[in-house]
Amino acid sequence: MPQSASKAFFASREEYxxxxxxxxxxxxxxxxxxxSPTMHGEEQRWVDEAIQTNWVSTxxxxxxxxxxxxAANIGRKxxxxxxxxxxxLHLAIRLAGERLYGPRAVNEGTLSGHRVF
Numbered sequence: 641m642p643q644s645a646s647k648a649f650f651a652s653r654e655e656y657x658x659x660x661x662x663x664x665x666x667x668x669x670x671x672x673x674x675x676s677p678t679m680h681g682e683e684q685r686w687v688d689e690a691i692q693t694n695w696v697s698t699x700x701x702x703x704x705x706x707x708x709x710x711a712a713n714i715g716r717k718x719x720x721x722x723x724x725x726x727x728x729l730h731l732a733i734r735l736a737g738e739r740l741y742g743p744r745a746v747n748e749g750t751l752s753g754h755r756v757f
Contacts, residue, residue: 698723 650656710719722728
């Protein structure tokens with residue numbers, strides 16, 4: 641693997657532009673919006689209902705129903721609805737690690753045994 645292919649970050653814009661993996665690509669001159677919040681159909685009513693009933697969290701009747709329908713759709717007894725893709729990845733990694741290596745000891749974290757300051 642070439643050295644540049646293993647690099648995750650670039651020290652400068654020029655270094656990025658010289659990387660052969662990005663040959664021919666030009667940086668965007670304007671913002672690229674990842675998503676635009678829009679509501680169609682009944683979404684506004686559902687958002688209003690969630691706010692009015694204090695279910696703006698990871699629990700509640702709507703979440704329970706989504707989990708139940710998802711579990712039925714994928715043929716499983718249970719499904720878990722999480723607040724983000726990041727939370728889902730975190731849970732998956734934690735579960736895979738515990739499955740492979742067993743639960744971690746209490747108070748044993750990433751920085752265990754390392755001087756922080």
